Amino acid sequence: MQRDETVTPPLSIQQQPELVLIELLFYAYRDFVSDPDVVLAKFQFGRAHHRVVHFVNRHPGMRVADLLDILKITKQSLGRVLKQLIDTGYIEQVPGPVDRRQRLLYATAKGRALDQRLTEPQAERIRAALAPLGPEGRIAAERFLRLMIDPAERDKVAQMIEH
Amino acid sequence: MQRDETVTPPLSIQQQPELVLIELLFYAYRDFVSDPDVVLAKFQFGRAHHRVVHFVNRHPGMRVADLLDILKITKQSLGRVLKQLIDTGYIEQVPGPVDRRQRLLYATAKGRALDQRLTEPQAERIRAALAPLGPEGRIAAERFLRLMIDPAERDKVAQMIEH
DNA sequence: AATTTATGTCAGCCTTGTTGACATAAATGG
DNA sequence: CCATTTATGTCAACAAGGCTGACATAAATT
Structure with missing residues (x-):
């Protein structure tokens, strides 16, 4: 009994040149996001924590809603990891001065230090890629x-x- | 009581120009991988199934070990979704003709059709990005x-x- | 014949995403 | 001033897809 592999040819680069970039994006991102894993493991954090501490550090005083809009996840998903980062002192919340319903987010010194350690290997990869x-x-x-x-x-x- | 936000400045593009590419990669990949979600939902599959059916389709007759090396996950993680794709007829296994321990992987016609539907919106995004x-x-x-x-x-x- | 290799599988755990429902406090609009 | 909307948090349950560790099988290799 023969397989039907010749009925339709598999996707080939010739017929679909976008495959090159599609796959390069996969491979590049796979390696790029694995860089901070070593550091994250030491802190008992995951990639979700990295994303949160990073964007909060980059946008001090941002609202929770802003963060949700960047990450494109639900507030429940965010809430879990955000709570851990607040409880362990990497992020702090400050009531919005004008709209006091808001909880503006700030990375603490500890949070900024963590973000820098996480970002460093990624920045190094970028520098190495740009060099040539x-x-x-x-x-x-x-x-x-x-x-x-x-x-x-x-x-x-x-x-x-x-x- | 003052926050310590001025002790260390937050990461800024000036001091770390690699941030631009680091964040662009996040945003671009975030949107890029969300494209196939609509299609995946119809088939009751997730992004893991997409990756598997795609690489098997692209490399007909690949070994399980090859797939693991691309995805960089454990065989148990792969096993779960691969089994589902085999049971539902999107992928088939063939004993290696020379080394009969191997289970060479092939996308079926059904699997190839699925991969094409999943790849299409991503290819379209690439084309639109390259156009200008x-x-x-x-x-x-x-x-x-x-x-x-x-x-x-x-x-x-x-x-x-x-x- | 003993060992190694390719693969699969069972069991259990963790992270991180989801939905749905409900709570609170503060802002806003009539 | 009151009703409504908004910003946020929380509880509970579930699902996807990672992980480790242990063990099984068949086939290749030494």
């Missing part, structure tokens, strides 16, 4: 990745990144 | 992503991608 490329290579990589973001999100993301 | 860039932009994006892969993996990945 020159400034135009960097610009091109940034431009491509920006265009990979949902159009409706692009301006918001651009503003958050530039500061 | 020109051929050099594509080359640059590929070059950057290749350099983001672990050096020890690069050649292997390059060979797998090119065919």
